[in-house]
Amino acid sequence: MTIAPGHTTPPTDACVASIADVFDPVFSRLEQWADLVERSAARPGRVLDRAELDLLVEKLVRAEFDDSNGCVIGAGFVSAPNFMGWHLAWWLGGKNAASGGLPAAGIRHLETVEDPLEESFRDYTALEWWRVPARTGRRHITGPYVDYLCTDEYTLTLTLPVYRGGSELIGVVGIDLSVDQIERDLVPRLDAGGVAVTIINASGRVVVSTDAHLATGALLRLPGLTELLADRTLPTTTLGRGNAHSFQWCGRTGLAVVAGPAPG
Template sequence: MEKVLQSTARALGQSLDDVFADLDRLVDAAIGVILAPGTSRGKLEALRPVVEDIVTRQGGLVDSAGVSVAPGLFSDVDAWHQWWSLVGGKLAFIPHNLNPASINYYDYTEMTWYERPMESGLPELIGPYIDFGGADTRIVTASRPVRAGTRNVAVAGADLSMESIERTFLFNLGRTDKDVALVTDSGKVVASNSARFAPGTRLEEDLTCAGAVPVNVAAIASPAWRLIVTA
């Protein structure tokens, strides 16, 4: 069982590392666009080909991706969330309500996937959580800061498909009579081979127990997820 858990953890870690490598490309492109002449949100449209390549290349793991800028960065808007998603096989810009006076206001600056990399300056893996501001689905977001000069000016992120993560988990785990859960550092279930543990619920197990196997992601300082054989 230990070998199966280790191989499953490696497969998951490699797929997440690949996402963060693609986010590196998006960060590099975003820096070039942000530092280019002009202070309008419109220039972020130049990132579309990079995002399209990432979403397409990830083959279903990345549902959507984009860049969210720090308030005050552009002259024509207070804040801007440039996000695209595959819709009907084509990349489409996903509009969000960024009007603070609106009841449906989407304040991305208060979202954990934005706040944490902006404050820490490090890549983050956030979720699963319900994306009420987007498609109202449960997702995981990989994000990392965009640094220009001496400050973080934006966050580049990618929303990951829970179904794709679950397929990788189950395929590599294979058939077993053990109940296994993939959990975050806070104990939230990302995927499981048992109906006892639904994604998004909290696992009441010792996350540091001897049987826990970390999912190592090179881009992140410490293991964000673990594989737990449940009692």
């Protein structure tokens, strides 16, 4: 279902560009991190141990927290079990609600149970932020969800797989973003001629919206939306009763923008 000639739709292209301005630079940094970790892991004659890995990752994420303007609340590398065992080289920033009162410039390492024999151990390879990029080999956005492990607030987790030798999965690099801060940054830029603009994830859940009736994490319900979300190749389309809404994927982010009538 494509937009028919002459059909008037909201200017979602500008909204998509605004969304890309927020997320594409984050994924670009993750690609740089993945390259650095891969090169360190692939050095001939040397075995990368946990201490060396943690120092490398801490240096990367510390610079990220310094430049994040409050959006980045967690970041790091998570090892594949066959690479370095069950290990999270992950840090929380001072603006993270779960970071224990650190100053804004401070960071702390996330302490987790890494022994699978312990009762409180959690298999992170079953979680979406690991499972999807490990299966697809592509960038992925998980959320919004309340991250009780790391943030205690609505979070988006951006992850990217890391390979050694081009084929051996050794882990994922990732960044947690505060949905509240993203909303503050994005909503003023989501101008679509007075109509409501809603950013949703691939499951149809609201990330941010200019419609005050749509809360973060709520499921957007529109006729035809489920079918559109099943096909990442679709161009801009219309949906809903009377084709009153437009739908457009936001590049390679895995997010989509839906624009429709002005909120009542």
